Amino acid sequence: MEEETLFSAGVGRPLADRMRPASLDEIVGQDHLLGPDAPLRRMIDSGRLASFILWGPPGCGKTTLARIMATRTSLHFVALSAVFSGIADLRKAFEVAGKRRSCGEGTLLFIDEIHRFNRAQQDGFLPYVENGTVILVGATTENPSFELNSALLSRCKVFVMNPLNAEALAEIVRRAERILDRPLPVSEEGRKTLIELADGDGRYLINLLESVFDLTPAGRTLDAAGVLKIVQQRAPVYDKDREGHYNLISALHKSLRGSDTDAALYWAARMLAGGEDPLFLLRRLTRFAMEDVSLADPQALPMAIAAWDAYERLGSPEGELAIAELVIYLGTAPKSNSAYKAWGLAQEAAKKYGSLTPPAHILNAPTKLMKAIGYGDGYRYDHDTPEAFSGQNYFPDKMARRKFYDPPERGFEREIRRRLAYWERLRRQKENSAPGTE
Template sequence: MSQQNSLFGAEEAPAPPSGGVSAPAAVISSPSPAAAPLGMPLAERLRPAHWQDVIGQRHLLGPGKPLRLALERGRPHSMILWGPPGVGKTTLARLVAQTVRADFIVLSAVLAGVKEIREAVQRAQVSQQAGRATLVFVDEVHRFNKSQQDAFLPHVESGLFVFIGATTENPAFEVNSALLSRATVHVLRGLEAEDLQQLVARACQALGQPAWPEEAVARLVDHADGDARRLLNAVERVAEVAEASGQPLSGVLVDQVLGDRLRRFDKGGDQFYDLISALHKSIRGSDPDASLYWLARMLDGGADPLYLARRLVRIASEDIGNADPRALPLCLAAAQTQERLGSPEGELALAQAVAYLAVAPKSNAVYLAWKAAQAMVKAAGTAPVPDHLRNAPTGLARQLGHGQGYRYPHDEPDGFAPGVSYWPDGMSSASLYQPVDRGLELRIREKLDRLRELDVAWRDRS
């Protein structure tokens, strides 16, 4: 039997028949730890053989939960499994196929194309003719382009196979709407500490070792950051070092073997944007402590400090605005400091800016006014500039009336020319900028109210 490692995973599959169509894959089951082949990674050896053995994901597999009901009834549905790495997406797909005794076809969206999708469809058709169900699992489905994703649609609709896609990216953005409408999205979560502790206990049993010290387990759980595969790989490395060196298992040994913990951080992915959203909303919510925490999380995870500096400049205009105009130059100075000093020295300036933005008075009045002005321009089209506002640099321009009737505000009392319209002819004026009653905008609002009163008084006299 030939091994198919690149496209359909590492399962054994019969040689293709004369028509070039591969025969159906065998039903997948995971080996028990004791029966595992020599050299198989611990994470693979401990892959659950039954869905009841899955650790975590109780919101999907607990009593009465949707995925469990589908498994218990033997009626799986097409689905998208969305979650971070190491939370069991591939395992669940295998267990669904095993529970309903379906032929299991694995496609990697990194390696496969339309040709391989077509081959998978042919295999499913052969299985259907033989009275067997087929489950097609696509790992990293978000990496398929639209035409590749569309190739599944008619077969999912006809029921030729059950489709399961796994992704670490938000399927609302990365999976096309037609395929998404035919599949249920199940969100998988990072494993909790108690789940990871249970997994360590299983690993110790599989390795034939007594329970590890609590301190060592706590360090492993902290290192794993919710990722079961990372945890089991770490357990295996620590166990190998302990055996080779004769050192006792301890938290110190775990630290020596694993080094600095790298927290889960998907630069440019969903988690990245969730973190920047948390930072922005904490600043907007005037919580300096939470704001500094999220800044530290992003820098610790490897975010570009200059990207964060640019976001702070944006926040200064969007959420503070003229309530505290000092916020914008402060953020620009922090960005310049980061650019000149680099990390870690420049990061303190970013922290200073974050704390200042969080405690500054908040106003989105400029942001709302700008959006309203943009909407007006799109709706009104290209209105001509009134003659009194036009430039008049030449005699011809002045003969045409450009600048005629313009009142120079510096020649007016209080530096303001009441009654003058600065809008296109025929367009009603609009109060786009509405300062709030906070910070400097409180005084700005008072001044605008006074200027508007002068306008009204001028018109009443005219």
């Protein structure tokens, strides 16, 4: 860390640098880790550190926490970024750490953006973490379960850092006012707008504050509209190929399943605003129409295909209305997964009884030989019966009749359930009236 001189102090330093917390108590929004008796606080205060991973979104204080830890421990602090460092830098860090260890000094190795190291590079940490050459503290914005080797994860605790809530962001605003010794030149509405624009990112909020302090004319107070004129609206945080992608599509799918149409519209809009491929969204919505609406509303699937076709014809932004209409249709439709469950049960039965042949009476008999050995013998043509229903058995002879499809009393499946019950009654009647039964 650079030392300040009489001439450098306070000159040309960004507000973010001047506001960087100097103690654990100054870190906001992470009381679950750093509050009294919180797990990470106890570890740091005891001085007995074990390797761990800090997982959290941008601007929640991961790097700041690591820097503060360097002043709270007797370990030598080494910081690397996976963005700018390679295997040669790691080898050098491990070699020097080994020499320190032979002299009785430990090393705390902080790796920012650790998920950017590939699997082979991550494997390189294992022997040095395992034998205590370094205490590894990794920082990542990505889910460690997806991005880090299981072997490395098994040797490290994972501490989850939260995006900063409104109160934590408000405290950052108050701290900026104290450091600059002047009030933020915005109305209460403008202050709320800044906090909303930050979207849980403390670093981004500080940059917004610096813009407002520097660009607001003297004596003027900005409202929400004035704030938006000075600062550019932030693009939504959304990585299409990482965890955010899966989190948001999961949120959309579950909102639809829960018939919360407004929440579903919000998640769909979030994904599109973040740059998600609309065709991916339409594919998932079509899947939802089949799996979660299904025959409770037989029009759901044609609606999904129509929306897909409309978007491909119109493109963005006009075609996005077709997506919105589909989300509304699916959110408000009756829900059923009975066909999905029935298919799963049928697949299980097919594996278990996969070698059984159909009963002879429903086999075609195109040759005299096949007729002679009983193919088609006893088959009753359903349309020849008054109900257009013969009630014959169509399962293999050596397989008991199974019920796979059990529609609920919802939507159109209420009618299907009535039909199935009717055919079941007819089947029992015909079985009881068949020759040889009493």
